[in-house]
Amino acid sequence: MLTLRYKAETPIPVEVEGLTPxxxxxxxxxxxxxxxxxxxxxxxxxxxxxxxSGDPSDARLEFEGSxxxxxxxxxxxxxGEVHIRGDAGRHVGSEMTGGTIHVHGNASDWVGGEMHxxxxxxxxxxxHLVGSAYRGSRLGMTGGTIxxxxxxxxxxxxxxxxxxxxxxxxxxxxxxxNMIAGTVLVFGxxxxxxxxxxxxxxxxxxxxxxxxxxxxxxxxxxxxxxxxRLALAHLQSLNFLVxxxxxxxxxxxxxxxxxxxxxxxxxxxxxxxxxxSA
Amino acid sequence: xxxxxxxxxxGTVYDPVHGINGERRDIWIRDGKIVDAPPAPDVRxxxxxxxxxLVVMPGGVDMHCHIAGPKVNSARKMRPEDKRKAEKVVRxxxxxxxxxxxxxxxxxxxxxxxxxGYTTAFDAAIPPLAARHVHExxxxxxxxxxxxxxxxxxxxxxxxxxQRKEPERLRSFIAWLLGAAKGYTPKIVNPGGVEVWKQLxxxxxxxxxxxxxxxxxxxxxxxxxxxxxxxxxxxxxSVHLHCNxxxxxxxxxxxxxxxKTFGDSRGHLSHIQFHSYGGGDADxxxxxxxxxxxxxxxxxxxxLTVDVGQVLFGETxxxxxxxxxxxxLSNAFKSKWFSSDTxxxxxxxxxxxxxxxxxxxxxxxxxxxxxWYLLAKDPWRVVMSTDHPxxxxxxxxxxxxxxxxxxxxxxxxxxxxxxxxLERSTLGDLTREYSLYEICIITRSGPARILGLPNKGHxxxxxxxxxxxxxxxxxxxKMFEMPRAVIKSGVLIVDQGEIREPLTGKLLYVAxxxxxxxxxxxxxxxEKYYSIRFRNYTVPLDYLHDAEEVRTA
Numbered sequence: 001m002l003t004l005r006y007k008a009e010t011p012i013p014v015e016v017e018g019l020t021p022x023x024x025x026x027x028x029x030x031x032x033x034x035x036x037x038x039x040x041x042x043x044x045x046x047x048x049x050x051x052x053s054g055d056p057s058d059a060r061l062e063f064e065g066s067x068x069x070x071x072x073x074x075x076x077x078x079x080g081e082v083h084i085r086g087d088a089g090r091h092v093g094s095e096m097t098g099g100t101i102h103v104h105g106n107a108s109d110w111v112g113g114e115m116h117x118x119x120x121x122x123x124x125x126x127x128h129l130v131g132s133a134y135r136g137s138r139l140g141m142t143g144g145t146i147x148x149x150x151x152x153x154x155x156x157x158x159x160x161x162x163x164x165x166x167x168x169x170x171x172x173x174x175x176x177x178n179m180i181a182g183t184v185l186v187f188g189x190x191x192x193x194x195x196x197x198x199x200x201x202x203x204x205x206x207x208x209x210x211x212x213x214x215x216x217x218x219x220x221x222x223x224x225x226x227x228x229r230l231a232l233a234h235l236q237s238l239n240f241l242v243x244x245x246x247x248x249x250x251x252x253x254x255x256x257x258x259x260x261x262x263x264x265x266x267x268x269x270x271x272x273x274x275x276x277s278a
Numbered sequence: 279x280x281x282x283x284x285x286x287x288x289g290t291v292y293d294p295v296h297g298i299n300g301e302r303r304d305i306w307i308r309d310g311k312i313v314d315a316p317p318a319p320d321v322r323x324x325x326x327x328x329x330x331x332l333v334v335m336p337g338g339v340d341m342h343c344h345i346a347g348p349k350v351n352s353a354r355k356m357r358p359e360d361k362r363k364a365e366k367v368v369r370x371x372x373x374x375x376x377x378x379x380x381x382x383x384x385x386x387x388x389x390x391x392x393x394x395g396y397t398t399a400f401d402a403a404i405p406p407l408a409a410r411h412v413h414e415x416x417x418x419x420x421x422x423x424x425x426x427x428x429x430x431x432x433x434x435x436x437x438x439x440x441q442r443k444e445p446e447r448l449r450s451f452i453a454w455l456l457g458a459a460k461g462y463t464p465k466i467v468n469p470g471g472v473e474v475w476k477q478l479x480x481x482x483x484x485x486x487x488x489x490x491x492x493x494x495x496x497x498x499x500x501x502x503x504x505x506x507x508x509x510x511x512x513x514x515x516s517v518h519l520h521c522n523x524x525x526x527x528x529x530x531x532x533x534x535x536x537x538k539t540f541g542d543s544r545g546h547l548s549h550i551q552f553h554s555y556g557g558g559d560a561d562x563x564x565x566x567x568x569x570x571x572x573x574x575x576x577x578x579x580x581x582l583t584v585d586v587g588q589v590l591f592g593e594t595x596x597x598x599x600x601x602x603x604x605x606x607l608s609n610a611f612k613s614k615w616f617s618s619d620t621x622x623x624x625x626x627x628x629x630x631x632x633x634x635x636x637x638x639x640x641x642x643x644x645x646x647x648x649x650w651y652l653l654a655k656d657p658w659r660v661v662m663s664t665d666h667p668x669x670x671x672x673x674x675x676x677x678x679x680x681x682x683x684x685x686x687x688x689x690x691x692x693x694x695x696x697x698x699x700l701e702r703s704t705l706g707d708l709t710r711e712y713s714l715y716e717i718c719i720i721t722r723s724g725p726a727r728i729l730g731l732p733n734k735g736h737x738x739x740x741x742x743x744x745x746x747x748x749x750x751x752x753x754x755x756k757m758f759e760m761p762r763a764v765i766k767s768g769v770l771i772v773d774q775g776e777i778r779e780p781l782t783g784k785l786l787y788v789a790x791x792x793x794x795x796x797x798x799x800x801x802x803x804x805e806k807y808y809s810i811r812f813r814n815y816t817v818p819l820d821y822l823h824d825a826e827e828v829r830t831a
Contacts, residue, residue: 134358134359134362135358135359136356136357136358136359136360136362137359138359138613
């Protein structure tokens with residue numbers, strides 16, 4: 001295990017893009033200490049900001065300290081494990097294709113931006129645009145799983161193409177906006193305009209007080225979707241807390257968004273559905 | 279003591295303007311110009327580049343690209359995903375950082391052109407309303423000399439003058455507008471069609487004789503009248519035309535009719551590949567090449583010139599003043615779309631697209647471009663272009679050179695495209711291979727001559743000392759993508775692919791004479807219809823960075 005203890009105090013962003021388990025696993029410590037990262041727009045050696053110790057050969061990195069100003073941790077990683085002991089900055093696990101990231105604290109915006117594979121589990125809260133497409137992209141996240149135990153901001157799963165995003169707490173506006181496919185499940189409350197512009201895929205609003213749905217979604221039935229139980233069981237197997245009252249509830253199925261292809265669905269707990277369409 | 283001379287010694291020189299075809303020569307430079315060798319044999323140059331065994335050509339001239347102006351900036355802004363994944367242009371001690379992708383940033387554009395041996399480039403479609411900003415952008419586009427063509431084919435004042443049958447008023451307005459914008463020649467894009475697009479839902483004109491509502495003019499009249507005015511003003515370059523019906527199956531008939539419309543007047547038809555299609559009405563299954571028929575007409579009419587607009591496979595961003603075309607492309611590719619209306623002057627459409635070699639249409643577009651180069655008898659009137667970035671990046675020029683010089687490479691690539699290309703074009707039968715002399719013509723000497731630039735495209739005394747030195751290589755892509763050295767205005771700006779001295783480069787513009795009485799007429803027009811005051815419209819000379827007026831004939 002390679003331990004990277006953050007020691008710097010700087011208001012300027014520190015970016016560690018490229019510092020992945022596979023990039024450093026065969027490097028001696030001295031070389032890792034010379035690994036160039038960005039401090040603002042200047043390249044600096046890693047050792048100016050981190051105390052480096054341990055052995056990287058098992059492809060496990062442990063980041064320690066107050067890392068809220070450190071961005072792109074685990075970005076583009078393809079294997080191994082990353083543990084962040086503390087708060088993390090933006091773009092955790094961006095474009096990762098494999099491996100596992102655990103944030104044992106809060107994370108900022110863009111967790112798993114355009115992620116392709118692997119698992120990110122944020123044990124605290126996260127910012128905006130979790131599992132989302134970067135601006136301009138035709139496709140967002142195309143695979144993998146993102147779990148956030150706490151609450152998140154706006155635009156979760158923007159232009160999601162494939163994969164699973166689960167939010168244990170509340171989410172902001174535009175969850176699942178422009179979704180192409182894939183699944184976003186929110187166990188807390190949701191902000192306005194969920195799944196706006198979605199083409200296919202599933203957005204599950206499984207918590208209380210769902211917002212009024214857009215008029216371009218039509219209620220088609222009430223059921224206990226078997227696929228939802230499978231998804232919940234999968235989440236439970238990943239140590240994600242699934243509330244007991246989700247398992248056997250009835251869900252209203254709303255198809256849309258009819259401003260586009262209209263083949264997506266929003267699942268709303270039936271006990272709340274009456275409020276949703278009122 | 280300094281002699282002031284710079285010498286490129288012993289290179290294998292290609293200078294088609296002077297009939298020099300691979301001869302060992304010295305080139306002498308002084309004060310940014312090519313000069314005769316000093317008569318005194320003991321004169322020693324301050325600096326010498328030993329070019330023995332190397333190929334020496336004039337700097338490249340790109341006569342049709344899109345590198346500045348509102349459409350380019352809108353494309354830069356609407357494609358962050360394109361830039362994010364592209365090569366990064368990092369800051370060095372002497373150069374600025376930048377971004378690439380299909381629409382590079384200003385500084386990167388200059389560096390990349392120079393790094394490839396090009397020293398002059400013309401933006402092909404600038405609405406004069408945006409000219410001031412274009413000059414600012416050009417100042418930030420280093421290493422190359424620049425100019426631009428001024429959009430006029432859908433300008434309300436132009437169409438009104440034609441409607442009123444006032445050719446003198448039209449001529450004076452064109453001259454005034456070129457001078458006000460500090461542009462180079464009138465550009466006509468889909469004449470009349472853009473105006474109809476702005477008037478009606480999905481509007482366009484589909485033939486030369488369709489009426490443009492409100493103005494009561496036709497595309498044919500616009501082309502004829504503007505071309506005549508350009509001839510009367512004796513501008514160095516002809517009118518620069520983007521024909522009606524770009525990209526549509528069967529559009530070759532419109533193109534041929536357009537060529538006939540020029541009569542004896544000079545005319546340049548841009549990105550001709552996109553206008554050389556046979557087939558039925560918007561029916562892609564009948565799509566085929568009509569390059570042969572059009573090449574024969576151009577070969578027989580020395581007043582006509584073309585640039586090709588070669589398509590290369592891959593992603594790019596289309597940008598055009600042809601507003602309805604932008605809409606068509608965004609629907610065809612289901613991509614995002616930008617559209618704008620430039621007041622009384624023009625329109626604009628932008629859409630990202632991807633050319634795929636598995637697509638019959640795209641493969642034919644690729645083949646038709648190559649047919650134009652390979653069928654044309656006179657290379658002086660066929661210019662290399664990709665209509666950057668519409669057909670592909672200007673950075674693809676080395677690959678196009680290899681396609682033209684190496685038929686084995688070309689036929690290998692032909693095997694990788696849609697098989698129906700062999701039936702629907704003549705490319706499979708063409709065995710011609712370009713020589714370095716001919717490449718020199720279609721990439722520098724020809725475009726310089728067509729543009730009427732007396733100091734570009736050759737290496738004779740009086741020419742700008744814009745020189746590119748290549749290391750010979752059987753792999754022509756490698757040879758042309760990284761010259762050994764590039765000299766601009768007598769300064770070594772690129773050495774072994776590294777930018778050494780990023781000169782600003784100068785603006786090339788025209789200032790034709792005209793009847794000053796037109797100005798009060800135009801001022802009234804501005805006060806009635808424009809969002810900008812007349813007195814603020816003209817770009818004054820002192821607003822320009824280094825600039826050179828190219829004299830009318």
